[in-house]
Amino acid sequence: xxxxxxxxxxxxxxxxxxxxxxxxxxxxxxxxxxxxxxxxxxxxxxxxxxxxxxxxxxxxxxxxxxxxxxxxxxxxxxxxxxxxxxxxxxxxxxxxxxxxxxxxxxxxxxxxxxxxxxxxxxxxxxxxxxxxxxxxxxxxxxxxxxxxxxxxxxxxxxxxxxxxxxxxxxxxxxxxxxxxxxxxxxxxxxxxxxxxxxxxxxxxxxxxxxxxxxxxxxxxxxxxxxxxxxxxxxxxxxxxxxxxxxxxxxxxxxxxxxxxxxxxxxxxxxxxxxxxxxxxxxxxxxxxxxxxxxxxxxxxxxxxxxxxxxxxxxxxxxxxxxxxxxxxxxxxxxxxxxxxxxxxxxxxxxxxxxxxxxxxxxxxxxxx
Amino acid sequence: xxxxxxxxxxxxxxxxxxxxxxxxxxxxxxxxxxxxxxxxxxxxxxxxxxxxxxxxxxxxxxxxxxxxxxxxxxxxxxxxxxxxxxxxxxxxxxxxxxxxxxxxxxxxxxxxxxxxxxxxxxxxxxxxxxxxxxxxxxxxxxxx
Numbered sequence: 001x002x003x004x005x006x007x008x009x010x011x012x013x014x015x016x017x018x019x020x021x022x023x024x025x026x027x028x029x030x031x032x033x034x035x036x037x038x039x040x041x042x043x044x045x046x047x048x049x050x051x052x053x054x055x056x057x058x059x060x061x062x063x064x065x066x067x068x069x070x071x072x073x074x075x076x077x078x079x080x081x082x083x084x085x086x087x088x089x090x091x092x093x094x095x096x097x098x099x100x101x102x103x104x105x106x107x108x109x110x111x112x113x114x115x116x117x118x119x120x121x122x123x124x125x126x127x128x129x130x131x132x133x134x135x136x137x138x139x140x141x142x143x144x145x146x147x148x149x150x151x152x153x154x155x156x157x158x159x160x161x162x163x164x165x166x167x168x169x170x171x172x173x174x175x176x177x178x179x180x181x182x183x184x185x186x187x188x189x190x191x192x193x194x195x196x197x198x199x200x201x202x203x204x205x206x207x208x209x210x211x212x213x214x215x216x217x218x219x220x221x222x223x224x225x226x227x228x229x230x231x232x233x234x235x236x237x238x239x240x241x242x243x244x245x246x247x248x249x250x251x252x253x254x255x256x257x258x259x260x261x262x263x264x265x266x267x268x269x270x271x272x273x274x275x276x277x278x279x280x281x282x283x284x285x286x287x288x289x290x291x292x293x294x295x296x297x298x299x300x301x302x303x304x305x306x307x308x309x310x311x312x313x314x315x316x317x318x319x320x321x322x323x324x325x326x327x328x329x330x331x332x333x334x335x336x337x338x339x340x341x342x343x344x345x346x347x348x349x350x351x352x353x354x355x356x357x358x359x360x361x362x363x364x365x366x367x368x
Numbered sequence: 369x370x371x372x373x374x375x376x377x378x379x380x381x382x383x384x385x386x387x388x389x390x391x392x393x394x395x396x397x398x399x400x401x402x403x404x405x406x407x408x409x410x411x412x413x414x415x416x417x418x419x420x421x422x423x424x425x426x427x428x429x430x431x432x433x434x435x436x437x438x439x440x441x442x443x444x445x446x447x448x449x450x451x452x453x454x455x456x457x458x459x460x461x462x463x464x465x466x467x468x469x470x471x472x473x474x475x476x477x478x479x480x481x482x483x484x485x486x487x488x489x490x491x492x493x494x495x496x497x498x499x500x501x502x503x504x505x506x507x508x509x510x511x512x
Contacts, residue, residue: 023404034431035404038404038405038459039404039405039430039431040405040407040430040456041405232404232430232431235430236430298408298410298452299408300407300408300428300433302433322407322430323407323408323428323430352426352433
């Protein structure tokens with residue numbers, strides 16, 4: 001085999017996506033659906049009724065054992081002890097420089113059993129890091145990614161779909177709550193979490209049942225206008241909310257304080273990797289920050305475009321950008337010099353050969 | 369894929385409707401399908417000169433930015449301003465309301481170099497065929 005040949009991974013729903021006419025693209029080593037009927041249509045459907053996403057490419061790592069809490073506290077900036085059993089928390093894995101190795105969701109399934117949901121492109125890296133740092137902790141680590149399918153049902157009508165397929169108890173769990181249950185007779189973990197800014201559920205279950213559960217949800221969703229939605233809409237939805245994407249807006253070279261997610265840092269908790277850097281940044285401030293921008297001129301901001309001050313000086317860069325389907329305006333997350341961060345400050349974005357005017361705006365761009 | 373009989377085509381998937389010395393120009397159904405939802409179109413101004421096979425503007429979808437190439441040389445006499453507020457017209461009606469520019473043709477000989485509908489359809493089959501081959505090369509069934 002040619003060592004240069006790339007073998008792209010597929011989720012258990014690959015066949016169904018292709019049959020549905022989805023356009024498939026490479027993402028983080030996976031062949032994923034970027035759209036079915038159209039990005040804008042899928043995006044607006046999620047905002048107004050409901051959509052379903054196959055996000056089985058994401059990683060699931062279980063952390064259990066007597067020291068599970070202490071271990072996770074050591075590796076992350078947020079206070080894991082504040083997660084009640086049966087709830088979830090947004091958090092991150094930081095390196096010694098407080099750089100973001102990955103942003104993650106932690107689900108506390110049992111007192112000493114946590115499920116970490118991690119980015120698809122970082123699963124291997126995160127797994128190595130967790131194992132490396134586990135020395136001295138009484139923990140058991142299990143990479144469940146290959147056996148786990150993950151579907152996200154997102155939109156104002158999502159609870160109606162869940163009631164029909166998984167019952168009232170599951171449909172009634174609170175935001176950030178996690179519960180085990182059944183869907184179509186298949187055991188699953190349900191969480192009222194998501195990456196779209198809408199109400200929604202994420203369903204973790206045995207990958208071998210992926211097609212069955214997908215078809216069940218599609219069928220149940222027919223009367224509510226449920227559409228399958230791809231990574232294209234997933235990106236425009238999260239961007240309208242200002243949620244960062246690792247690799248674009250957040251990375252190992254920048255800390256949470258530099259990345260608009262400083263709120264996850266609970267410096268009053270005990271020691272953790274990277275804490276000293278964060279303590280210093282809290283008192284001294286940071287030179288660059290991630291914030292949002294809305295174009296007042298025509299044009300579409302994109303990753304890598306330069307951000308300029310009104311005087312034409314380079315002050316930063318666009319980390320993510322798109323034409324917002326809900327607003328009809330160009331929106332972006334930008335990493336710029338801290339003194340330019342604020343509300344309604346005038347900046348310019350170099351869109352190829354044209355300088356487009358924009359105003360800074362702390363996300364979200366859409367009110368939710 | 370729609371390929372109207374009465375138009376001329378280029379390998380870059382643009383079409384031209386020619387009436388006398390005036391050509392109306394846009395992108396084909398195949399092109400808009402490949403692009404996905406069009407979110408922005410950048411067009412020249414009236415009185416600008418465009419040249420055959422050279423870039424006259426750009427078209428953006430959510431995920432991509434593509435150049436627009438002119439099938440013919442000439443002077444821009446009209447620009448479809450509807451596309452500013454409704455770029456989706458390119459997806460909805462690529463040969464009608466999704467037209468982009470209208471030019472005064474400066475070199476009628478260039479018309480002969482364009483493809484007929486039949487030739488463009490054959491070209492599409494070739495393109496689609498070769499794309500499929502590419503896909504097969506990239507997607508190896510799991511060897512492990």
